[in-house]
Amino acid sequence: MPEAPERNPPEPGEAAESCDVLVIGGGPAGATAAALLAEAGRDVVLLDQDRHPRFHIGESLLPRNLAIFDRLRVRERIHALGVFKPGAEFIADSTGEQTVFSFAEGLDRRYTHCYQVPRAAFDAALLDNARERGALVAEATRVQALAFAPGGGALATAEGPEGTRRIAARFVLDASGRETFLASRLGLKAPDKRLNTAAVYGHFRGVVARTGEHEGCITVHLVEDGWFWMIPLPDGVMSVGFVSGPAAFRDRAGSIADLLFARIAASPSVAARMRDAQLISEVTATGNYSYRASAQWGEGWMLIGDAFGFLDPVFSSGVLLAMASAEMGAAVADAWLDDPAAGRALARAAERRLRRSMNELSWLIQRINQPVMRAMFLRPRNPLRMRDGLISVLAGHFLYERPGFGVPLMLFKATYYLMSWASRLGRPGVGA
Numbered sequence: 001m002p003e004a005p006e007r008n009p010p011e012p013g014e015a016a017e018s019c020d021v022l023v024i025g026g027g028p029a030g031a032t033a034a035a036l037l038a039e040a041g042r043d044v045v046l047l048d049q050d051r052h053p054r055f056h057i058g059e060s061l062l063p064r065n066l067a068i069f070d071r072l073r074v075r076e077r078i079h080a081l082g083v084f085k086p087g088a089e090f091i092a093d094s095t096g097e098q099t100v101f102s103f104a105e106g107l108d109r110r111y112t113h114c115y116q117v118p119r120a121a122f123d124a125a126l127l128d129n130a131r132e133r134g135a136l137v138a139e140a141t142r143v144q145a146l147a148f149a150p151g152g153g154a155l156a157t158a159e160g161p162e163g164t165r166r167i168a169a170r171f172v173l174d175a176s177g178r179e180t181f182l183a184s185r186l187g188l189k190a191p192d193k194r195l196n197t198a199a200v201y202g203h204f205r206g207v208v209a210r211t212g213e214h215e216g217c218i219t220v221h222l223v224e225d226g227w228f229w230m231i232p233l234p235d236g237v238m239s240v241g242f243v244s245g246p247a248a249f250r251d252r253a254g255s256i257a258d259l260l261f262a263r264i265a266a267s268p269s270v271a272a273r274m275r276d277a278q279l280i281s282e283v284t285a286t287g288n289y290s291y292r293a294s295a296q297w298g299e300g301w302m303l304i305g306d307a308f309g310f311l312d313p314v315f316s317s318g319v320l321l322a323m324a325s326a327e328m329g330a331a332v333a334d335a336w337l338d339d340p341a342a343g344r345a346l347a348r349a350a351e352r353r354l355r356r357s358m359n360e361l362s363w364l365i366q367r368i369n370q371p372v373m374r375a376m377f378l379r380p381r382n383p384l385r386m387r388d389g390l391i392s393v394l395a396g397h398f399l400y401e402r403p404g405f406g407v408p409l410m411l412f413k414a415t416y417y418l419m420s421w422a423s424r425l426g427r428p429g430v431g432a
């Protein structure tokens with residue numbers, strides 16, 4: 001188990017404030033964990049370096065999120081600020097082939113929709129909820145250093161509008177997102193070379209949106225060397241992003257905005273929807289973005305959400321993984337405060353579960369650009385409810401929780417290997 005770092009460590013005994021749990025970061029992971037722990041009666045301090053509401057990428061949510069919204073009692077608020085999302089559409093740019101996975105057809109019929117959300121309002125709503133449940137939330141306050149005491153507990157130094165704050169905490173949850181506060185300082189962060197993609201994105205008006213029964217769906221446009229997302233947001237705004245491997249970004253001429261516009265123009269299915277589109281935001285890029293920490297927890301600390309790991313967002317899994325790992329992190333912290341041995345046992349089980357869930361999803365993501373996988377997505381068949389099982393995975397049931405849910409995915413994998421083998425022998429695809 002790695003030891004916690006000391007960088008500009010404060011002197012012991014310097015703390016002016018104390019709490020049971022310090023949460024670093026107020027995105028979906030931090031706000032979820034803080035709300036649950038405060039509701040359980042714990043003394044929680046959450047520090048976020050941003051001032052909310054603020055923009056964040058990650059706007060398409062999954063039906064399995066609804067269970068967590070219910071637990072947090074925020075479903076109505078999210079319903080009010082988001083666009084109803086009934087499913088996910090996939091389009092092959094080269095052939096125009098198209099399929100829509102409707103969440104209502106998945107194996108789990110309890111959660112058959114979700115929402116596309118402006119993250120500024122979504123994150124602010126979750127943070128407000130944490131405050132209302134009793135967490136002490138400070139915005140514009142950045143954690144600068146963390147020192148762990150030999151006998152347990154930690155001392156954090158943070159800078160905010162009130163100047164320097166020193167806070168003693170019995171347990172620390174790191175929810176610092178892609179900044180990976182602890183994983184970077186502990187040398188735990190490892191890039192996932194198999195998912196070495198980057199993204200460029202912006203918000204537009206005037207993009208042709210889906211109507212009728214598919215209104216509100218995310219569209220994934222599969223192009224030769226990557227994919228586009230189109231996520232409909234409130235007030236006629238469309239979030240558009242392009243994701244590809246390093247070559248597309250390395251070999252570009254001009255700015256990242258030029259790259260986005262060139263890629264839009266080169267994709268017949270995307271260009272057709274964006275003929276009258278106007279850019280209404282900055283164009284932003286995020287590079288080399290898949291990674292995982294080699295350990296999720298240690299003595300008195302745990303990593304949740306993107307602070308632990310991040311997967312390519314083709315299946316819109318980030319916010320769900322952040323909130324689900326926050327539920328696990330809150331349970332671990334709560335148990336640890338009463339009995340560290342029980343906390344360790346729970347942390348071990350939580351890490352196993354999270355890694356297994358992320359591995360299942362990685363398996364699909366790594367193959368999304370391969371012809372056999374694309375054929376299975378665009379011409380899905382339903383023997384032994386394989387298609388329904390895939391829909392359940394797309395709805396967020398890659399989190400290991402209910403026995404039996406893994407079976408259709410196993411069949412899906414077996415079919416994929418069979419079809420790949422057949423295509424190598426030059427035979428027609430088994431399921432296509």
Ligand SMILES: Cc1cc2nc3c(=O)[nH]c(=O)nc-3n(C[C@H](O)[C@H](O)[C@H](O)COP(=O)(O)OP(=O)(O)OC[C@H]3O[C@@H](n4cnc5c(N)ncnc54)[C@H](O)[C@@H]3O)c2cc1C
Pocket residue numbers: 024025026027028029030047048049050056057058059060061141142143144175176177178179181199201241286289304305306307313316317318319320322
């Ligand atoms: C291109 C792209 C597209 C994506 N699309 C989707 C999608 O469609 N659907 C989806 O579900 N997910 C998507 N994601 C993933 C999603 O953005 C994240 O998984 C999600 O935001 C993780 O939540 P979090 O709470 O762990 O981290 P974050 O939301 O990043 O929150 C972390 C917070 O911690 C704060 N912080 C950092 N360091 C400190 C510090 N030292 N002190 C105090 N505060 C600190 C940050 O300012 C931030 O507010 C996408 C990601 C990318 C890169």
